[in-house]
Amino acid sequence: xxxxxxxxxxxxxxxxxxxxxxxxxxxxxxxxxxxxxxxxxxxxxxxxxxxxxxxxxxxxxxxxxxxxxxxxxxxxxxxxxxxxxxxxxxxxxxxxxxxxxxxxxxxxxxxxxxxxxxxxxxxxxxxxxxxxxxxxxxxxxxxxxxxxxxxxxxxxxxxxxxxxxxxxxxxxxxxxxxxxxxxxxxxxxxxxxxxxxxxxxxxxxxxxxxxxxxxxxxxxxxxxxxxxxxxxxxxxxxxxxxxxxxxxxxxxxxxxxxxxxxxxxxxxxxxxxxxxxx
Amino acid sequence: xxxxxxxxxxxxxxxxxxxxxxxxxxxxxxxxxxxxxxxxxxxxxxxxxxxxxxxxxxxxxxxxxxxxxxxxxxxxxxxxxxxxxxxxxxxxxxxxxxxxxxxxxxxxxxxxxxxxxxxxxxxxxxxxxxxxxxxxxxxxxxxxxxxxxxxxxxxxxxxxxxxxxxxxxxxxxxxxxxxxxxxxxxxxxxxxxxxxxxxxxxxxxxxxxxxxxxxxxxxxxxxxxxxxxxxxxxxxxxxxxxxxxxxxxxxxxxxxxxxxxxxxxxxxxxxxxxxxxxxxxxxxxxxxxxxxxxxxx
Ligand SMILES: Nc1nc2c(ncn2[C@@H]2O[C@H](COP(=O)(O)OP(=O)(O)OP(=O)(O)O)[C@@H](O)[C@H]2O)c(=O)[nH]1
Ligand SMILES: Nc1nc2c(ncn2[C@@H]2O[C@H](COP(=O)(O)OP(=O)(O)OP(=O)(O)O)[C@@H](O)[C@H]2O)c(=O)[nH]1
Ligand SMILES: [K+]
Ligand SMILES: [Mg+2]
Ligand SMILES: [Mg+2]
Numbered sequence: 261x262x263x264x265x266x267x268x269x270x271x272x273x274x275x276x277x278x279x280x281x282x283x284x285x286x287x288x289x290x291x292x293x294x295x296x297x298x299x300x301x302x303x304x305x306x307x308x309x310x311x312x313x314x315x316x317x318x319x320x321x322x323x324x325x326x327x328x329x330x331x332x333x334x335x336x337x338x339x340x341x342x343x344x345x346x347x348x349x350x351x352x353x354x355x356x357x358x359x360x361x362x363x364x365x366x367x368x369x370x371x372x373x374x375x376x377x378x379x380x381x382x383x384x385x386x387x388x389x390x391x392x393x394x395x396x397x398x399x400x401x402x403x404x405x406x407x408x409x410x411x412x413x414x415x416x417x418x419x420x421x422x423x424x425x426x427x428x429x430x431x432x433x434x435x436x437x438x439x440x441x442x443x444x445x446x447x448x449x450x451x452x453x454x455x456x457x458x459x460x461x462x463x464x465x466x467x468x469x470x471x472x473x474x475x476x477x478x479x480x481x482x483x484x485x486x487x488x489x490x491x492x493x494x495x496x497x498x499x500x501x502x503x504x505x506x507x508x509x510x511x512x513x514x515x516x517x518x519x520x521x522x523x524x525x526x527x528x529x530x531x532x533x534x535x536x537x538x
Numbered sequence: 539x540x541x542x543x544x545x546x547x548x549x550x551x552x553x554x555x556x557x558x559x560x561x562x563x564x565x566x567x568x569x570x571x572x573x574x575x576x577x578x579x580x581x582x583x584x585x586x587x588x589x590x591x592x593x594x595x596x597x598x599x600x601x602x603x604x605x606x607x608x609x610x611x612x613x614x615x616x617x618x619x620x621x622x623x624x625x626x627x628x629x630x631x632x633x634x635x636x637x638x639x640x641x642x643x644x645x646x647x648x649x650x651x652x653x654x655x656x657x658x659x660x661x662x663x664x665x666x667x668x669x670x671x672x673x674x675x676x677x678x679x680x681x682x683x684x685x686x687x688x689x690x691x692x693x694x695x696x697x698x699x700x701x702x703x704x705x706x707x708x709x710x711x712x713x714x715x716x717x718x719x720x721x722x723x724x725x726x727x728x729x730x731x732x733x734x735x736x737x738x739x740x741x742x743x744x745x746x747x748x749x750x751x752x753x754x755x756x757x758x759x760x761x762x763x764x765x766x767x768x769x770x771x772x773x774x775x776x777x778x779x780x781x782x783x784x785x786x787x788x789x790x791x792x793x794x795x796x797x798x799x800x801x802x803x804x805x806x807x808x809x810x811x812x813x814x815x816x817x818x819x820x821x822x823x824x825x826x827x828x829x830x831x832x833x834x835x
Contacts, residue, residue: 279583282764285574344762345787345815346648354680376815377692378685385680430790465646467580467764469792490647493733494773495766518647518678 270309271296277313281498281535282467287505291316314529314536320501321528326510328356328457328485330365336419338411338447338454340372342440342481343461344473345428348489348515350379352461353423354386355515355523361390365420370410371396372403372443373427383425389520403427403439404446411450424455431476440481458483459512464490464497474503489515492522496535543793546575551616555609565597565612572616580795582768585623585802593619617829623798624825629782629807631658631754638671638717638725640752644743644774647731650786650812651758652682655728656689657812657820663695668723673698673713675706675746676730686728693817696722706730710746727752734773744778754781756809759796761785767796768803775804786812789819797828 271292278288295312304312330337339356341349353369360367369387371394373379380396387394395410407424414422426443429436447454460483462470477483488497491514500511511526550571557564569590576586596602596619597612605611633639641658643651655672662668672690674697676682683700690697698713710727717725727750732739747755757780759770774780783800788811797808808823 276583279577280765282580282766285577344790346650346760348648376685377688378681381681381684382679430787432789432791463648463760463762465760465764465766465770466762467792467795468578469580469762469790470764472791490733492735493646493766494735494769495764499764 270306274309274313277537278498278535281496283498283535284468284471284502287502290505310536310538314532314538317501317532317535318528320505321511321531324504324508324511325526325528326485326512327525328459328512330360330421331456332420334451334453334456336368336411336414336422337456338422338424338451339457339459340424340426340443340447340455340481341459341461342426342477342483343428344430344463344466347428347461347463347466349428349461350382350386350425351518352459352487352489352515352523353383353425354389355520357386357390357392357423358520359523360421361392366418367392367421367423368410368414368417368419369394370407370422370424372406372410372425374399374401374403374406375427379425379427404443407443408446408450411447411454415450431473431480437476437480444482455482457485460486462486462488462497462500464488465493465495466499468499470499471502471506474507474509478507478509483509485510485512487511487513487515488526492516497531498535500531501535543575543579543795546578547572547616550575551613554612555607557609560603560608560612562598562603565594565603568612569594576795576798579793580764580767580799582765582795582799582803584768585799588802589619589623620829621826623802624829625801625807626826628822628824629809630822631782631809633662633666633668633724633753635753637723638714639723639754640714640750641724641726641754641756642743642747642750642752643726643728643756643758644778644780645731645758646733646760646770649731649758649760650784651731652676652685652689652728653815653817654756654758654784654786654810654812654820655686655726656693656695657817658810659690659695659724659726660693660817661820662724663693669721670724670726671696671698671713671717671720671722672726672728673709674700674728675709676728677704677706677709678730682730689817696720706742706746707749710750714750734770734777740773740777747778755779756782756784757800757806758784758786759800761788761794761796761811762790762792763796767799771800771804775806780804780806782807782809784808784810784812785823788821789813
């Protein structure tokens with residue numbers, strides 16, 4: 261065990277570690293400044309440095325770690341999944357359907373991605389896996405019309421949860437963002453309080469663009485919470501720390517694989533330790 | 539894709555050119571700002587360090603600092619290094635091999651492999667008059683084979699009939715046989731997405747490659763990727779060996795750092811960029827033009 265001083269070099273190494281985890285320059289310097297101020301020139305081991313770092317990151321993340329809560333008074337509780345292409349929306353719906361079903365809730369899925377080739381078939385497979393019905397229409401149809409039908413059907417059958425899939429879209433595409441606004445408006449015709457959760461699905465490999473994804477999807481689609489996927493790879497998803505600091509939106513869960521069970525509750529402590537490399 | 543990097547860098551470099559005399563300190567300060575600009579554009583840290591070191595080493599030389607227009611010389615060094623990093627000439631897909639020429643698509647989950655498979659097939663069919671067969675070796679993602687079948691219908695490109703229960707290697711061999719029999723010029727093999735730490739799946743695609751000897755192995759990567767671009771590029775190139783890179787979602791306003799990182803760590807050219815979800819949204823990548831655009835020249 262080498263006791264070393266938390267000198268400028270150590271702080272530089274720390275900074276590198278955070279940058280390489282995608283925390284971004286601003287958040288990185290805020291955290292290294294906080295650490296530097298407290299401990300500078302005191303003898304501290306490399307392991308201790310990492311644990312101090314984990315504590316700093318955890319402090320930022322703790323307030324946002326909140327599970328998705330299904331409100332029993334909502335019949336159904338409507339959860340809409342939104343996000344950029346390929347982040348994992350459809351898969352995460354499959355995982356959530358599985359989870360809610362195993363908790364004894366009645367679940368309906370809505371195939372709102374009427375654009376991408378075989379997006380409907382993909383959701384149907386997940387519906388079969390979880391043993392829950394899927395409301396779908398023809399390919400190329402209007403996604404807000406589908407959302408309306410699905411909510412109506414879920415209301416009629418007294419379902420507890422409606423999970424609504426949407427097509428992936430880049431946040432700089434105006435027309436596509438307007439389409440999301442329309443889906444929300446149409447849902448409100450049947451239930452003014454819907455959608456009850458709008459979950460933005462973020463890919464852990466994404467860099468600084470994720471900040472803008474959160475900002476635009478929040479402003480345009482009314483995002484209420486986040487799920488980060490693909491944390492089973494080498495990406496650490498550090499941009500989530502910057503996002504937590506800037507937007508304070510709840511982080512509900514993380515995706516750690518492609519299977520139905522590969523969804524975990526978001527733990528601020530575990531996430532922080534992974535970033536610190538502990 | 540490179541707008542914000544362009545703005546930041548040209549700001550830094552403008553300041554340099556407006557100056558008459560330059561000291562070593564000025565160069566060091568400018569490189570600090572270049573470092574920030576590159577990191578904010580998601581260029582991988584090691585690549586940034588390497589880049590600024592090289593520029594610094596060349597720029598603090600006596601001839602540069604004592605020249606009549608030191609600022610412009612430093613800007614030229616930055617430009618030359620950027621071009622060296624991106625490669626100067628466009629490198630299209632190479633089809634110079636005995637038909638059927640194989641193109642193997644690999645990458646992380648959701649990066650855009652299946653869509654890009656259809657885009658390349660569409661282009662080769664309509665622009666280059668090639669007879670193309672697409673085959674999905676993705677037996678994992680729900681409805682992945684169906685997705686490619688639908689894309690084949692939409693683009694008017696043949697797809698290998700789906701036979702349930704076959705593994706990727708069996709499908710690849712069947713595709714090869716079908717292409718030979720049917721007189722196809724090109725086979726594009728779409729594969730399942732995989733994380734690089736999944737040894738079993740990385741081995742699986744390596745075995746497929748060994749069996750079919752594709753002429754091109756294209757790593758399909760998201761241009762919104764952050765620092766992980768380096769891990770991804772190193773792992774796929776190291777494990778499988780890629781011949782080129784395709785960057786998707788270049789129609790987003792990502793900062794494009796992944797392009798610089800992936801090229802730098804693999805030395806493999808970026809051949810194509812995806813600029814939309816439709817099958818005609820595919821463009822050649824011109825590194826020289828991109829470098830000039832980044833520097834606002
Ligand atoms: N390794 C890993 N892969 C994931 C995870 N979540 C989703 N995926 C994979 O990522 C790919 C894309 O997932 P989808 O659920 O289709 O993503 P999407 O956001 O619905 O995509 P679009 O509808 O095309 O925008 C698939 O191959 C999934 O299996 C995860 O947590 N880990
Ligand atoms: N905007 C935009 N979207 C793209 C582009 N390329 C692909 N996509 C979208 O990205 C999503 C994922 O594309 P896929 O082709 O299914 O990705 P994949 O790599 O085959 O995914 P897996 O097989 O699950 O690993 C889809 O919604 C595509 O429409 C692009 O260049 N621009
Ligand atoms: K992605
Ligand atoms: Mg989807
Ligand atoms: Mg695919």
